Amino acid sequence: xxxxxxxxxxxxxxxxxxxxIAIGYTMVFGIIGMVNFxxxxxxMISAFxxxxxxxAVTALAGMSGGAIFLALLVALIxxxxxxxxxxxxxxxxxxxxxxxSFRLAPLISAIGMSILLMNFVQVAQGARxxxxxxxxxxxxxxxxxxxxxxxxxxxxxxxxLVTALLLGIFWYVVQKTPLGRAQRACEQDQKMxxxxxxxxxxxxxxxxIMGAALAAVAGTMFLTYYGVVVxxxxxxxxxxxxxxxxxxxxxxxxxAVLGGMLxxxxxxxxxxxxxxxxxxxxxxxxxxxxxxxxxxxxxxKPEVEKV
Amino acid sequence: MMMEAPAREPVNLAGLLKDAAxxxxxxxxxxxxxxxxxxxxxxxxxxxxxxxxxxxxxxxxLVFVGRFLIGxxxxxxxxxxxxxxxxxxxxxLKIEKYGxxxxxxxxxxxxxxxxxxxxPSGAIKWIDNFGIQILIxxxxxxxxxxxxxxxxxxxxxxxAFYAVGAYSYALLATSEPVKEFMASTIGPSFWxxxxxxxxxPVAGIxxxxxxxxxxxxxxxxxxxxxxxxxxxxxxxxxxxxxNWVDFSGGYAGISSIPRPSFFGVPFNATExxxxxxxxxxFTPIYRTIFLFYVILVLALVTAxxxxxxxxxxxxxxxxxxxxxxxxxxxxGINTVNTKLTAFAIGAMFGGFAGAFFAAxxxxxxxxxxxFLESAQILAIxxxxxxxxxxxxxxxxxxxxxxxxxxxxxxxxxAYFGDGFDPAQYRMxxxxxxxxxxxxxxxxxxxxxxEPSVFLKEKKAVSSDLVKEGxx
Numbered sequence: 001x002x003x004x005x006x007x008x009x010x011x012x013x014x015x016x017x018x019x020x021i022a023i024g025y026t027m028v029f030g031i032i033g034m035v036n037f038x039x040x041x042x043x044m045i046s047a048f049x050x051x052x053x054x055x056a057v058t059a060l061a062g063m064s065g066g067a068i069f070l071a072l073l074v075a076l077i078x079x080x081x082x083x084x085x086x087x088x089x090x091x092x093x094x095x096x097x098x099x100x101s102f103r104l105a106p107l108i109s110a111i112g113m114s115i116l117l118m119n120f121v122q123v124a125q126g127a128r129x130x131x132x133x134x135x136x137x138x139x140x141x142x143x144x145x146x147x148x149x150x151x152x153x154x155x156x157x158x159x160x161l162v163t164a165l166l167l168g169i170f171w172y173v174v175q176k177t178p179l180g181r182a183q184r185a186c187e188q189d190q191k192m193x194x195x196x197x198x199x200x201x202x203x204x205x206x207x208x209i210m211g212a213a214l215a216a217v218a219g220t221m222f223l224t225y226y227g228v229v230v231x232x233x234x235x236x237x238x239x240x241x242x243x244x245x246x247x248x249x250x251x252x253x254x255x256a257v258l259g260g261m262l263x264x265x266x267x268x269x270x271x272x273x274x275x276x277x278x279x280x281x282x283x284x285x286x287x288x289x290x291x292x293x294x295x296x297x298x299x300x301k302p303e304v305e306k307v
Numbered sequence: 308m309m310m311e312a313p314a315r316e317p318v319n320l321a322g323l324l325k326d327a328a329x330x331x332x333x334x335x336x337x338x339x340x341x342x343x344x345x346x347x348x349x350x351x352x353x354x355x356x357x358x359x360x361x362x363x364x365x366x367x368x369l370v371f372v373g374r375f376l377i378g379x380x381x382x383x384x385x386x387x388x389x390x391x392x393x394x395x396x397x398x399x400l401k402i403e404k405y406g407x408x409x410x411x412x413x414x415x416x417x418x419x420x421x422x423x424x425x426x427p428s429g430a431i432k433w434i435d436n437f438g439i440q441i442l443i444x445x446x447x448x449x450x451x452x453x454x455x456x457x458x459x460x461x462x463x464x465x466x467a468f469y470a471v472g473a474y475s476y477a478l479l480a481t482s483e484p485v486k487e488f489m490a491s492t493i494g495p496s497f498w499x500x501x502x503x504x505x506x507x508p509v510a511g512i513x514x515x516x517x518x519x520x521x522x523x524x525x526x527x528x529x530x531x532x533x534x535x536x537x538x539x540x541x542x543x544x545x546x547x548x549x550n551w552v553d554f555s556g557g558y559a560g561i562s563s564i565p566r567p568s569f570f571g572v573p574f575n576a577t578e579x580x581x582x583x584x585x586x587x588x589f590t591p592i593y594r595t596i597f598l599f600y601v602i603l604v605l606a607l608v609t610a611x612x613x614x615x616x617x618x619x620x621x622x623x624x625x626x627x628x629x630x631x632x633x634x635x636x637x638x639g640i641n642t643v644n645t646k647l648t649a650f651a652i653g654a655m656f657g658g659f660a661g662a663f664f665a666a667x668x669x670x671x672x673x674x675x676x677x678f679l680e681s682a683q684i685l686a687i688x689x690x691x692x693x694x695x696x697x698x699x700x701x702x703x704x705x706x707x708x709x710x711x712x713x714x715x716x717x718x719x720x721a722y723f724g725d726g727f728d729p730a731q732y733r734m735x736x737x738x739x740x741x742x743x744x745x746x747x748x749x750x751x752x753x754x755x756x757e758p759s760v761f762l763k764e765k766k767a768v769s770s771d772l773v774k775e776g777x778x
Contacts (some may be wrong), residue, residue: 055356065727075563078340085336094742099747104461105749108689111682112741119735131354139757157565235678239542252748264397284539284546289642290522291536 002148007026007272009264013156013225016265018162020218021241022248023170024211024254030251031207032099037089037110041117042212046083046219047229048121050075051130054223058133068135072224076162080216087212091205099222111260114234122231131228160223166217167257170210183207232275236280240267243287249300258298311719323378330374334367339444342366398661407697414603418596427592430491434595436711439667440604445662446606448531448687449698453613455685456694457622458649459629461534464541465684467521468514468654470548470676472661479563494516503567503666507659508769516656517653522650526643529632541681547674560672566664567666605663609656610696616652625649683737690744701752710737
């Protein structure tokens with residue numbers, strides 16, 4: 001029971017990170033029907049930008065409690081801006097021209113972009129693990145039984161709160177603003193949306209930017225939670241987040257969050273009760289099983305095959 | 308009176324400069340943190356930031372100049388009417404036909420040419436790093452070409468079959484029970500000498516079996532989803548190889564794998580060795596040359612089989628499946644068998660290549676079978692123009708050979724300082740090539756297709772009519 005509650009807390013934290021990345025996959029797939037393979041690496045870049053910002057601010061302001069809070073806030077905001085810029089540039093340079101091309105072209109371009117980004121960071125920042133000093137180590141003890149303490153750390157509270165807040169803002173933008181309406185229109189029918197005066201190119205660019213901004217939140221949270229980042233960190237979380245998007249039903253926003261939570265929970269419970277070595281195998285297996293047996297996911301619409 | 312050429316519009320320099328400045332501003336935003344500040348660890352493990360303004364402004368300047376030049380080039384070409392591209396002619400096919408023949412001829416004399424020009428000690432590098440390395444990728448490319456190019460099934464986990472082949476050979480050849488069994492039945496010297504030749508077909512068959520096993524569940528999937536599932540399978544196999552230490556040795560891999568013999572004659576300095584048997588002086592180059600011919604023959608078999616299969620009913624079914632699966636089904640083609648044969652045959656050649664790889668290296672570990680390898684093989688097939696054998700060759704030479712060539716650029720150190728290592732940029736350049744190639748020629752270098760069935764006369768199939776990737 002105690003282990004279960006503790007793993008539940010850890011799983012929800014991890015799930016929040018996966019859910020945030022998964023939204024980027026699901027939105028892009030919904031609007032232009034491509035798997036943005038480079039999204040995981042965009043997430044990794046955001047963690048690096050947050051790392052550099054955090055180090056720069058703490059180098060100037062010291063390591064007091066207030067300074068760390070300021071550093072995290074600055075890291076989050078700057079990371080969101082820079083990562084959005086990255087995503088916008090990638091869409092503009094590598095994907096836009098291929099939108100009308102044959103189906104594999106954008107996917108291959110995205111794989112190339114993923115390799116490019118990963119190795120750019122490796123060359124620019126080095127191949128070693130990049131740690132930050134431990135921060136926010138305090139925890140709240142929830143209850144204790146037989147010597148096993150169930151605790152939630154401030155980091156986890158912060159991650160869950162920030163995720164919930166940003167998801168709320170994001171939900172409002174997609175559902176209630178003209179921008180969100182334009183996005184949903186493009187998702188349904190790009191040609192018709194264009195005829196009705198919606199700037200399709202700009203709407204797609206904004207979709208990439210929004211996905212990247214949420215990935216940047218995930219990247220900053222990832223850095224805060226694990227305290228370390230390395231250039232190859234984009235691939236596995238990227239695939240897991242994609243799994244989350246598929247599990248929730250690709251194209252569906254609540255589905256992405258739900259899928260992220262499920263993947264986070266499955267991963268932590270698997271590690272706790274079965275084997276930590278095979279946790280990535282579990283994630284990849286779920287991906288394969290869901291795609292094979294339930295390609296529409298939990299909340300997605302089944303795809304109708306037209307002749 | 309001659310018609311006057313229409314006056315060309317003057318190039319809008321101010322607009323171009325504005326564009327370039329915008330691009331430079333974007334580049335500054337992108338790179339100011341990631342390039343401008345480097346995270347470094349001091350000796351007492353403290354993380355510090357090292358500013359690098361010089362590098363940052365060089366890159367931003369390069370972006371400015373680059374954007375300006377591209378814009379200028381586009382502006383001066385804007386008024387010109389593009390010559391309509393002539394429809395794909397049989398000439399392109401002729402080039403492919405004779406080009407391939409000439410290339411194969413060249414490959415057979417390549418080791419001799421290198422030996423003659425570089426001498427025995429210099430030649431090993433050119434035959435091994437360039438010749439054998441490129442040929443392995445050509446073979447893998449041709450194998451994957453059956454799955455992706457002919458059957459139109461996008462496979463991002465091809466490296467799994469390469470791994471199955473390599474591990475099959477490595478495990479069988481180093482396994483004690485097999486060694487003892489062979490020693491007791493045939494003789495102690497038999498297994499180390501013949502292991503490669505016996506395990507090579509076994510590795511291919513096992514890989515084909517895995518191809519069917521992994522192909523079966525994904526029969527219903529198509530396009531992107533198929534790609535992602537095959538990626539997942541590839542990663543699962545690699546992770547199992549890492550974690551199942553008792554079986555595969557985990558990260559440590561398998562070492563001291565027996566090397567291939569010259570059909571029973573080992574390549575060593577002993578009395579019964581290759582050099583002594585043929586009355587030659589012993590040097591390690593003979594083994595390298597022999598390996599070169601082995602992979603060359605294996606690759607040619609792959610090419611031959613895939614060109615022949617294309618003309619058989621199963622090959623036609625593959626190509627029909629690539630064009631339109633629903634039409635195929637309506638015409639009574641068994642799509643299950645068609646897809647599974649494509650997976651199995653493609654996987655089989657991957658398995659052969661894997662066994663060869665294990666024999667050539669003498670050591671394998673899961674590190675050799677990462678996703679990046681799959682991406683690289685797929686990139687070779689796609690950049691070459693899916694379905695084109697010669698395209699795969701050109702793409703392998705450009706990508707693999709080009710990357711290998713980067714290691715040779717030591718003279719650049721004179722300009723950039725001693726810390727400059729061109730080889731570390733190879734994957735960066737590789738990724739950029741993939742993106743640029745898609746932007747420039749999404750259909751690949753050789754996109755013309757030779758029809759396998761025709762009415763009266765042979766006409767090339769233009770690339771626009773080929774629709775890979777729907778499968």
